[in-house]
Structures are given as structure tokens and as C-alpha cells.
Amino acid sequence: MENTLTRRTAFDATGVCLIGAAGRLGRAIIEQLASSESLFLSGAIEHDRSPYIGQLAHENVPFSCDAAYYAEVSNVIVDFSTPESTARIIPIALELRKPLVCGVTGLPAETMSALARAGVQIPVLYDSNMSIGVAALKLAVEILSKTLDFDVEINEIHHAHKADVPSGTALTLGGVVSNARRAKGDEADIVVGRTGKRARGEIGISSVRGGSAVGTHTVYFFGEDETVSISHQASSRAAFAKGVLRAAAWLCTKDEGVYSMADVCASERVR
Numbered sequence: 001m002e003n004t005l006t007r008r009t010a011f012d013a014t015g016v017c018l019i020g021a022a023g024r025l026g027r028a029i030i031e032q033l034a035s036s037e038s039l040f041l042s043g044a045i046e047h048d049r050s051p052y053i054g055q056l057a058h059e060n061v062p063f064s065c066d067a068a069y070y071a072e073v074s075n076v077i078v079d080f081s082t083p084e085s086t087a088r089i090i091p092i093a094l095e096l097r098k099p100l101v102c103g104v105t106g107l108p109a110e111t112m113s114a115l116a117r118a119g120v121q122i123p124v125l126y127d128s129n130m131s132i133g134v135a136a137l138k139l140a141v142e143i144l145s146k147t148l149d150f151d152v153e154i155n156e157i158h159h160a161h162k163a164d165v166p167s168g169t170a171l172t173l174g175g176v177v178s179n180a181r182r183a184k185g186d187e188a189d190i191v192v193g194r195t196g197k198r199a200r201g202e203i204g205i206s207s208v209r210g211g212s213a214v215g216t217h218t219v220y221f222f223g224e225d226e227t228v229s230i231s232h233q234a235s236s237r238a239a240f241a242k243g244v245l246r247a248a249a250w251l252c253t254k255d256e257g258v259y260s261m262a263d264v265c266a267s268e269r270v271r
Helices: 002-010 024-034 067-072 081-097 109-118 133-148 166-182 238-251 259-265
Strands: 014-019 040-047 056-058 061-064 077-078 098-101 123-126 152-157 189-192 202-210 216-224 227-234 257-259
Touching: 002 056, 014 024, 014 081, 014 238, 024 056, 040 067, 040 216, 056 227, 061 067, 061 098, 061 152, 061 189, 067 081, 077 081, 077 238, 081 098, 081 109, 081 257, 098 238, 109 123, 123 216, 123 259, 133 166, 133 216, 133 227, 133 238, 133 259, 152 166, 166 216, 216 238, 238 259
Parallel strands: 014 040, 014 077, 040 061, 077 098, 098 123, 123 257, 152 202, 189 202
Antiparallel strands: 056 061, 152 216, 216 227
16 A cells, blocks of 8 residues: 555655545545546545445545544545544644645634644645635625625525535625625624524525535625626536645645635636
8 A cells, every 4th residue: 555655656646635535525526536647545534433444435545544644645635524523633634744625614613723723834725615616706706795785695505414504605605795894894794594684784694405406605785776696506516526636736835824715716727
């Protein structure tokens, strides 16, 4: 195993240690890695009670719970696991000085702070959504929020099994609107799951869960006589997986710091 990984790394391929490899997005990332010429799966990590432990994730890489070993023989750690797992992965990334890409949503404040502290020593990229399209959506929403003094409502749709409500992306979009409005001195309070009339300045977030919906986010700007809406719909998880690979390759070229997908988009032409 070590010899194979070392040989591939010697040919400038980037080894990816994937945390949460058996999940829906983890599987999509493995599929994209299988067809990549510049990155490869060097570790597939699951929790120690996973029924997949010992089975092959891809080629000669088995599902394993030994995150420390596989992170050491990899170039970058990519984490799409759970908030509890992320808290355990951060110290490993720090000890091994490995770049860390994290897209786990629903992280508690202390884990977000730990990621920020880790960025002082290693490159860290955190984003609630790794899609290039969503990164562009955020930029557009910021411009609209600065330009339009309209009521803002955000709606998100996801599959029936998604655990966090609202989605991390919806909360991030709400933060984009709030920051843009507060910069102008306006009120901008985020309200999740409104049950009554809206107050002036509120940013409402609503959620829909059902079936196998991959993910749709729509931001509405309601004026007195007109409405502007902007939306992103993922047709498959490949959109997120491709963004993850782009982020992982990009982060391996960076010094310590905390980055997001907006930084990736700003530094290269998006296709």
C-alpha cells in the first residue's frame, strides 16, 4: 500500500484522504477521483462501526477507520463526514501539517473556531457548498443585496434524508444578505421558519424536504411592484464533487490560511 501511494505521488498526482467516504457525496467524490489525472484516492475513512470497513472503496484502497495513517500517506485531507468526526480530524491535520478541505455543515461554534485556529498553521478551506455555481450565486446575491432595498426570502429544497434544517448553504446565503445590508446600516435579522407576518428587514429562510432532491437554493427579492429571484439547482452530486476536487488541488498550492470556494473562483477561470 505504502509503495503504491508513494509511486503515484512521485508522478505529481495528489493523494486525497477522504473522510466520510461511504456517504452520498463521498461516493460521488470517489467517482470523480477515479477519472482524474491529477488526483487519486489515497484514503477512504469511515467510522469504526461502518459496515463498509475492509471493503474496497476504489482499486487498492479499502474503507478504513484509521484516519491518522491514511492522512499521513496523503497530500490533502477532504472531510465530508459529521460534526463529531470533523472535531477529531482537525488535530490530525495539524499534527501532520496537511491541507484540510471541509464541507461539513451544522458545525458547532467551537469546531468552527478550531478550523479558524488551524488556519494559522495549515491551509484550510471551509465552505457549506462546494459547487462552483453556488460560489457564483453568493457573489450575485451580495450585489443584489447592496443594490435592492427589497424584502428577501430564501428557500432551499433537499432530499428527505438530509439531517440539518435549514441547509448550511441557505444559512450562508442569509449571512451574505445580512452582511451586505448591515454594511449599509440597515436591519438584517435572519428568521428561520417564520410562522407569522414578516417584519421590516427580516431575511426569511424556509426549507422543503422530500424524495431524492439533490439541492435547490433560491433567493427572492420582493419589491412593491417587481420581484427578482436567483436560483441554483444541482442536477447531481457530481456538481459538488467536481468542486471538491478543484478545491483540493487549489488548496495544495496555498500557504496557511482560511479559504472558501469564493477564493478558488476568484483565482482561476471557471468552466
